[in-house]
Amino acid sequence: MARLPRLFIPRQPQHVILRGNNRQAIFVDDEDRRVFHDxxxxxxxxxGLAIHAWCMMPNHLHLVATPADERSLPATLQAVGRYYVLYFNRRHQRTGTxxxxxxxxxxxxxxxxxxxASRYVELNPVRAGLADAPGNYLWSSYNHHVGLSVDSLVTDHALYWSLGNTPFERQRAYAEGFSIPLPAHEVDALRTATQKGWLLGGPEYQARMSLAANRRVSPLTRGRPRKSPANAL
Known part of the structure; x- marks a missing residue:
């Protein structure tokens, strides 16, 4: 069966993961992370890619971002990826992908x-044992969101702005959200959707986005459709 093209819907946010080959390290030290960040x-x-949240892990990158058009996300990742692999190979005396x-x-x-999704992304270092709190890991957008730093990579989403009328209110509300554990079923749904490339949202949202994209946005239900009682043999 032919692979469907990547799902793109204008001005809709995406959760994105970019991994190292064979899950090898793509960042060796803070200089690598600084170069990639910039x-x-x-x-x-x-x-035209608005990045709302991010986290650099040793062997992969997470983004929550909204593309302005169909080329925004792939063009961004291609540009940074091509530059960074040349930089990384030269600096660390290696070759290959x-x-x-x-x-x-x-x-x-x-x-x-x-x-x-933003909380999930910024909690990655804690889940991986790299930090005991998200604020103690410098290479994510968490400290920007709670007012401990200013990150020019981040474009705050309207939903972040809705958390309060002042920067302090927004930062406090965002930090308080981390006191509530992420629901396991929501995390599983986010991981599965990201891995498979399907849309993540409620039935009404799925229906609207399917019309907007003119294609399926969720997997087909497996198995034969159930027969109605009137048609049952």
């Missing part, structure tokens, strides 16, 4: 999943 900021601005291949992404319903 190049990602430049590429995102040039291609650095990236796993196709990035993974899912369109998400903002009202339900955007802030959840």
């Amino acid at each position: 190049r990602l900021r430049e590429a995102a601005r040039a291609n 650095l990236w796993e291949g196709r990035y993974r992404a899912t369109v998400i319903e903002a009202e339900h999943y955007l802030l959840l």
Whole structure:
């Protein structure tokens, strides 16, 4: 069966994962992370990609971002990826590919999943045992969101702005959200949708986005449809 093209719907946020080849390290030290961060900021601005949350893990990258058009996300990742692999190979005296291949992404319903996805992304270092709290890991957007730093890579989403009328109110509300554990079923749904490339959202959102994209946005139900009692043998 032919693979469907990547799902894209204008001005809808996505959760994105870019991994190292064979899950090898793509960041060795803070200088690597700084170079990637700065190049990602430049590429995102040039291609109309608004990045709302991010986290650099040793062997992969998470983004929550809204593309302005169909080329925004792939063009950004291609630009930063090509530059960074040349930089990385030269600096670390290696050759060959650095990236796993196709990035993974899912369109998400903002009202339900955007802030959840942002928390999921910024909690990655804690889940991996790299930090005991998200604020103690410097290479994510968490400290920007809670007012401990200013990150020019981040474009705050309207839902973040809705958390309060002042910067302090927004930062406090965002931090308080981390006191509530992420629902396991929501995390599983986000991971599965990102891996498979399907949309993540409620039935009404799925129906609207299917019309907008003119294609399926969720997998087909397996098995034969059930017969109605009137047609049962």
